Every structure is written in C-alpha cells, then in structure tokens.
Amino acid sequence: TMNPVTASVIFALLGLLVPEIACQTPKTPQEEVAFLKVRLDLMKDRYRLLCNQYVNMADNCSAPAITCTECPPGWLQVGDQCFHMSTDRHNFTSSAEKCRGRSPARHDAVEKEGRRIAGFHIYYWIGLSDSVTEGDWRWMDNSTLKTSFWSVHRSEPDNNQSQGPEGEDCAVVDSYTQSWYDVPCEFEYPRVCQKAAMPLL
8 A cells, every 4th residue: 555655645646746637627517427427537537657666666665565456446545455335235145256357345434434324224234154163254265254343232243043043154344343254145225345446557
C-alpha cells in the first residue's frame, strides 16, 4: 500500500495535471455526469502514469516500494484487495457461486461500506462455513479461520437448531455491530465478494 507522503505527492501532481476540462462548467445534470466521467478517466490515466513512474524511480533511489493496483468499477479497494457488496439476496450456496474463490473480508472498511449501502440489509454473507465439519470454520478457499469477530453477547457461533436439525453452518456479518453470527445456510442475504486488486498497466 502507498504511504501517506507518496499518496499526497501523487494526488497533488494529479491536481496539476488535469487539463483545461476542469475549468469548464457543465450546464445540465447530464453534462455534469459526462464531465465527471471524463475527468475521472483522465485522473485514472494520470495516476497510472505517475504510479508507474514512481515505481521506476523508487528502484533507483531506495524509496519505499509501492504496488500500483486498482479494482473494477463498483468495487471498494482496501489495500491490495477489492470488495463488492451485493444488494441482491441469495442463500449461501448461490452467493458462493456468484463470488467463487474470494477470501475473507477485511473487517472495518468493508462493514462501513455495508452500512453505507445497507438500507434494510443488515446481514451479509462473508464466505465462511462449518458445513463440512461442525466447529471447523473455513473460508471459501478452504483456508482455516484465524481471526474471528463472533458476537460474544449472543454466544456465537451457537449452531442453534430451532430452524431445523442441520443447525447453523454459515456465517453472516452484522454491518452495524461488525459482529458475526452463524445462521442456516438456506437463509437469503446479500453478500461480500473479495478478490485481489489488478496491477495497473
């Protein structure tokens, strides 16, 4: 990830490099949207250029290394990872298929984004399950759970069987309390998908 000094230098330079289009005043909402899209594309191009130039210079003068990465449109970038918060609701299996191969969510920033778009969606699937072996919580990439945020007030995970003998084998995050709960996998919730950020070209 980029250190704050490097980031401020790059973004200060970006401000200087955005061309005269920044001085034009859009007249209608449609023109303003088009204007902002063009400006964003220009800034992304400048960022790519400056980031790659910084990397080349850093090799020659022992500056701290950075990785120039980005996420697809509509994804939230946290460090070198991309996250997508869905608003459509599916059960755990369908949600896993829709973001296959993603690993655990980075907690704080992702839950803040979840709260921002939540509306009535409080809980999100996070790709964590103990459906193979009870009590052995695994992420979708089959890695073991190392750090957890289970709700201590409700003694989670509790594998409550009130919804059926299968119990609760899948995990959700409460986007307001940032606590995890185990729930039946057939419940339907939105999901958090994760993938590595792409290198800038």
